[in-house]
Amino acid sequence: MHKLSVVGICEPKLSKDEVDSIRLRLNFDFVVCNSSGDLWVFFRTPFASQVVGESDQHLSIRWVHPQFPTPIIVSFVHAKCLVPDRQQLWEGLLRDRPAQGSCFTWCNNRLGRARIWKRLDRLLINEECLNFSLSISVSHLVRAPSDHALLLLSFAPKLAYRCRSFRFLNVWPSKERFLDVVKDAWQTEVYGSPFCVIWGKLKNVSRALHLWNRHVFDDIFENIKKGEAVVAAVELRVQSDLSDEAHMELQRAQASLHRLFAVEEQFWSQKARVKCMKHGDLNSRYFHSVVKQRHFRATIHGVMDSRGEWVMDPDEIGQEAVNHFRRLFLADPVSDFQLLYMIPDLSAEIDNVGLKAAPSLEEVKRVIFEMDGDSAAGPDGFSGKFFTTA
Structure with missing residues (x-):
């Protein structure tokens, strides 16, 4: 199972008076709550915390850890349903971090057409966090027993950049x-x-x-x-x-x-x-x-292999990518064309002749000079700017 050092619980459905007994049962060293008791945050040493902001919708904590180059601030949020009630809450929470796992984090567990899926739980970071020396990832775990999925936040050292490929600079x-x-x-x-x-x-x-x-x-x-x-x-x-x-x-x-x-x-x-x-x-x-x-x-923090299991190790991720394309390109070619008759023939013979004809030099030149110079570079590293200039 996951080795958790910090756990945040939204809407615990219990009184704040019971928080210490829950902490002992979960084997955590400390716990902090917001004023309304809707947010509980449990953590273990060597994490050290300081509450820097709280309301009935959020709890902001400044964290210090020996592996963090600088302290970080994490805000745990239990937002209200109406936009006017939570409008000021989201100020400063700027970036929505993509997650692994299911696309949705909540379900009303109804049957048939009455079932509703939503992504209500998110990890938001600000721009300063993008400069953090650790790689941050979040995973949506299974929804059991709650109707909300647990969010697993992970920190890992960033991978060293390998040799960079050539990229043409428009300057x-x-x-x-x-x-x-x-x-x-x-x-x-x-x-x-x-x-x-x-x-x-x-x-x-x-x-x-x-x-x-x-x-x-x-x-x-x-x-x-x-x-x-x-x-x-x-x-x-x-x-x-x-x-x-x-x-x-x-x-x-x-x-x-x-x-x-x-x-x-x-x-x-x-x-x-x-x-x-x-x-x-x-x-x-x-x-x-x-x-x-x-x-x-x-x-890329992880990929799902052919067995449906998540691969997190960088070397295993690379090997899984190689295996995927090996299976793709070494698959047996399709030799049964019996269903081709189902594709309607909508082109005239004169159109087929034009499509199969070799383009003239003028046509090639016109297409090249119509390329967007600010577009992304191709696999060779050259952008449209190179071909229209050189």
């Missing part, structure tokens, strides 16, 4: 030498079938751009830190030097820093893939927040 074409680097790499001879030649040339281009990026752009964020330090140093000089030369130097340093900020904004804008914001003030913070949320939601 690269802004440099003068970009097209020369692409041209030199593309002219390298590659032998094989036409598809192998295209793949090999794109591979050469990606390697050349990777090396070129290290010399031209280097570390974007480190460059910004250096630029800010230069501006700060020049500002100190201007405070005591009123010459035009010092003022011009400050303007040059500020302009250089502004260009670095623009590069950073383009970087985060591409990673965030947000298309509703095109121009205006710098939106790097917003784009960064979107990227963090996407990475957080995309983290």
